[in-house]
Amino acid sequence: MxxxxxxxxxxxxxxxxxxxxxxxxxxxxxxxxxxxxxxxxxxxxxxxxxxxxxxxxxxxxxxxxxxxxxxxxxxxxxxxxxxxxxxxxxxxxxxxEIGMLRVLASLGLTIGEFTHETRHVLSALSAGILSLKMSSPAAEGFKTLQGNIESLQAYMRYFDKAVTQNSQRSLSVHEIRDLLSDFEQVVSSSLQRQRVNLKIEVKGYDLFVQSSHKPEWASIFFNLFTNSLKAINRAQVAGSILIVAGEVDESRLYLEFIDNGDGISDANKEKVFDAFYTTSTPADALADDEVHITGSGLGLKIIKDIIEDGGGDIYLSVPPEGFSTCVRIEFPRASDEEIPDDLR
Missing domain, CATH: 1.10.287 (Helix Hairpins)
Structure with missing residues (x-):
């Protein structure tokens, strides 16, 4: 329902x-x-x-x-x-109206990723309940069940906040650490479940991005995260994701989303930000709706539009040793006048 x-x-x-x-x-x-x-x-x-x-x-x-x-x-x-x-x-x-359509697009992307992720959580939750019914209740079983429920609740809160903030359409400055902290808290259960290691390195302080919509950053992080998970799954390796953030100069900040998945071939590097291009396995006619949504090839195109509309840039950069893909975002830094006193 x-x-x-x-x-x-x-x-x-x-x-x-x-x-x-x-x-x-x-x-x-x-x-x-x-x-x-x-x-x-x-x-x-x-x-x-x-x-x-x-x-x-x-x-x-x-x-x-x-x-x-x-x-x-x-x-x-x-x-x-x-x-x-x-x-x-x-x-x-x-x-x-174009701004509103962009927000609707980012909201739709968040919804698609949300339904995709909660599907796995709900499946695990159902399996846990069935296991408890078929055997005598064990402390370990209840612990796993509790973890799945908490994961579901985290995604629910994340989605609810995105919808609420999108409806308010308020622009505000955000510190990169705060954005990444909220994101890390939400995906921690997924990382544990899929045995993927996440490391975040923030270099410098007072890294405030210029006034923007917070839900759009949630869409950006979540799309890059799910792309990394799918690439790691295809590569069948011990997953590792590295997020590095810092300052380019006094007026711009950068954020790099890096993973050790199967990478992107040279022939496809110019296409990854095009609409409807996807590195995911094509969905067949009988695939679930979630597969069609998350494999549509619109995610990177949408976040590219969001970032460029804010005066930023997104492109593929050279990954560090031990990694295969690096998506780099550069975004304008908030001016001193934009930063509220309570955030300094």
Whole structure:
């Protein structure tokens, strides 16, 4: 029941985004839609034509104009100014809508990863309960059961916080240590269950990223984390993930997500941030919904858009010895004016 409601929520969120994009582009979705309005491109082209005509009229060698002609030129100039003002307002609306669609995309990514991870936890929880029913209760069995329940609760809190913060749409500065600490706490159970070692190295202090949405950082970390887990699983090695953060210079910070999975071939390094490209095993027609969601190839494209929209950059870097993949993020550092006194 809960999963069906989650699927319905994702579907409605995506449809809302599709309809918004279509309307912004002046395209009809349903046959009952009103006539298509002029697109911003059409309006700009028409505005440019008006300006060209106006300049040609003003540069005419006939400097002496009749009052009616002068009034017409002034009316055209006024119309152009009004259209520019309207275009500026409409552009701001479109930018705000694009920002909302990006947040919806990051929220959908978080939901997809959440359902994927809780599926494993719930399976282990069910197996634990069945084991206790078939045998006499043992202290070790109860301990394992308790760990699975706590893991599920951690993911639930993580998801609930992401939804709440996305709905508030508040921008704030964040210290990298705080972001990584919250993330590490949530994934600790998954790391233990899959026997993967995580090491975090933060070099320097007061590493505040510029004002941004905290749930977007959760989406970034979680997607990189699940990609690493899948790469490690394919490589069938003792998993190791290393996260290194520090400062590039006074204006930028960096974060590197490193793992010892099966790596990325040279031929594919230029494609990993493209939409629908995935290194995961292709999902077949009978695969579960979670497999389709997490293997869609949209994760890295979404986080690339999030980071670049904030003025940052994400790319593949050379991994240190003993590792196979390094994803490096560089992001603007918060200015002194942006950092609240209570965080200093």
């Amino acid at each position: 809960a999963f069906s409601q989650l699927q319905d929520f994702i579907y409605k969120s995506l449809m809302h985004g599709i309809i918004k994009i279509a309307h912004a582009r002046g395209k009809k979705i349903f046959s009952s839609d009103d006539a298509v309005q002029r697109t911003p491109k059409d309006r700009v082209e028409q505005l440019a034509s008006k300006i060209t005509t106006l300049v040609e009229n003003y540069s005419s060698p006939n400097l002496v104009r009749a009052p009616s002609e002068q009034a017409k030129l002034e009316e055209d100039a006024s119309d152009i100014i009004d259209e520019i003002v309207l275009l500026e307002k409409d552009t701001q609306v479109l930018l705000e």
